[in-house]
Amino acid sequence: MANGDALRWVDNISVEKWTRTFDGDQRWGHMTTNLVESMNSFVNGICNLPITSLVSATYYRLGSLFAERGAKWDAILNSGQIFTDSCINVRKEEIEKSNMHKVRIFYYNQSTFSVKETMDHGEGKPMGHYKVNLINGWCDYGKFQGYCVPCSHVIVACFWCATTPMLFCPTFIRS
Structure with missing residues (x-):
């Protein structure tokens, strides 16, 4: 049986945001596919853990990733480089x-x-x-x-x- 509240919630989201058919040829499908692939590689090896261990591992991996990438891009931006x-x-x-x-x-x-x-x-x-x-x-x-x-x-x-x-x-x- 369908959940009426969920159906109304989805109906209130503009189709441009959740369908590739109405994205105006902006190729967001490619960008989101790449994002999903990145996340898949990120959780590789921990996806079979219990939920609390999965959340904890994700939290610490993201924390170290943000610290590492933040330091890298701070150095690049401080050197005056604008583009990768x-x-x-x-x-x-x-x-x-x-x-x-x-x-x-x-x-x-x-x-x-x-x-x-x-x-x-x-x-x-x-x-x-x-x-x-x-x-x-x-x-x-x-x-x-x-x-x-x-x-x-x-x-x-x-x-x-x-x-x-x-x-x-x-x-x-x-x-």
Whole structure:
């Protein structure tokens, strides 16, 4: 038999928060899947313990993890580094790829461009034309919306506008 209170509670949660169908192509499913995999590796070896031992082990593991990671990132931030090494490498790769694109302006005042790839980058998507709309934060390729980080198509469009791609990143990335 269904629990009426539980059903009403679920009905009051917007579908964007709990279904991948309505997430607006933001790829939260990938992010939550990665989070679940991280948690699975975190509890590996303790998942068969009694509940009180499981809670205790989780508490102490998280405490030591936060202390360790906190010290690591304090040192990185105090050194003046803003982005992680992997983020810097991805940005460099995207800039290099953007040098192989050709841009055609659709509507300059609306910051809408057509970007044609001239080289296959082996990412599984076909070479082609991609529409970039800087004002709406949109690129047909999908990485820009999915990861909130400028892809090579956005980078080359920004070059044509004489602006920095970082302006089109969320505030938490720019600060």
